[in-house]
Amino acid sequence: MNMNQHTIKQAYHFEGKGLHTGTYAHMTLLPAPANSGILFRRTDLPGQPMVEALAEFVTNTARSTTLSFEGAEVVTVEHILSALMGLGVDNALIELDNREVPILDGSARLYCEAILKDGLEDQGVARRFINIPYGLEVRDQRSGSWVRIEPADAPSADVTVDFNSPVLGIQETHWDLQTDYATEIAVCRTFCFYREIEALIKNNLIKGGDLDNALVVTDEGYLGNPTLHFPDECGRHKLLDLLGDIRLAGGYLNARISAYKSGHTINTKAVKALRALLK
Numbered sequence: 712m713n714m715n716q717h718t719i720k721q722a723y724h725f726e727g728k729g730l731h732t733g734t735y736a737h738m739t740l741l742p743a744p745a746n747s748g749i750l751f752r753r754t755d756l757p758g759q760p761m762v763e764a765l766a767e768f769v770t771n772t773a774r775s776t777t778l779s780f781e782g783a784e785v786v787t788v789e790h791i792l793s794a795l796m797g798l799g800v801d802n803a804l805i806e807l808d809n810r811e812v813p814i815l816d817g818s819a820r821l822y823c824e825a826i827l828k829d830g831l832e833d834q835g836v837a838r839r840f841i842n843i844p845y846g847l848e849v850r851d852q853r854s855g856s857w858v859r860i861e862p863a864d865a866p867s868a869d870v871t872v873d874f875n876s877p878v879l880g881i882q883e884t885h886w887d888l889q890t891d892y893a894t895e896i897a898v899c900r901t902f903c904f905y906r907e908i909e910a911l912i913k914n915n916l917i918k919g920g921d922l923d924n925a926l927v928v929t930d931e932g933y934l935g936n937p938t939l940h941f942p943d944e945c946g947r948h949k950l951l952d953l954l955g956d957i958r959l960a961g962g963y964l965n966a967r968i969s970a971y972k973s974g975h976t977i978n979t980k981a982v983k984a985l986r987a988l989l990k
């Protein structure tokens with residue numbers, strides 16, 4: 712792929728319930744002009760308010776990433792943002808008629824299948840890679856997790872999963888512009904640990920969750936014995952999530968991103984710090 716900006720060829724529709732709120736939404740991905748970035752529009756609200764996919768609009772990171780701006784709230788933005796980032800889509804408008812992006816099968820597979828069927832639209836304008844003056848690191852002392860962003864010649868990301876789980880063990884995954892995102896990363900599903908489920912239900916965080924859209928990791932294996940796409944599907948999903956959160960930088964970073972035991976809170980903290988540093 713050349714290094715021009717790209718958008719999608721036509722409109723694509725998706726619908727379904729959100730993982731966290733359980734609300735049912737219709738979503739339409741639409742092409743957008745060069746240099747417009749990625750925007751969400753709430754078509755169900757008066758005035759159809761929009762929120763841009765930028766870290767300064769992150770308002771909640773409990774199990775998923777929520778953006779809000781002047782009444783336009785959108786929950787669980789990370790999988791669609793990851794798909795657009797992974798496929799090389801610079802500009803798109805995402806219309807939604809409810810609060811939360813549909814979880815679909817818990818991965819970014821359906822987005823990739825729809826978009827790649829037609830290929831991308833070359834917009835004839837050079838992509839503006841974001842250069843960073845120096846590196847930064849964000850750490851969470853309690854969990855031991857960290858995210859590091861260092862200047863580099865091209866975008867890349869590495870994630871290490873190490874959740875003290877005998878089933879997952881330690882998983883290390885990598886992405887760069889040469890990675891075949893659609894087959895290597897997009898198909899990997901959301902996961903949670905069986906021991907967390909009770910607390911998640913009590914806190915109303917998985918109203919739309921079931922075994923069709925999430926892998927549930929027990930101490931012995933996976934609940935319901937699903938067929939995994941990769942032995943390290945969970946680690947690859949963490950990378951999928953990281954790419955979605957990193958897109959909140961506003962574009963492709965000439966940076967090497969490394970993350971250890973990452974999640975939406977620390978991912979978006981790092982990108983917020985980066986956005987502040989670029990201002």
Ligand SMILES: [Zn+2]
Nearest residue numbers: 789901948952
């Ligand atoms: Zn996810």
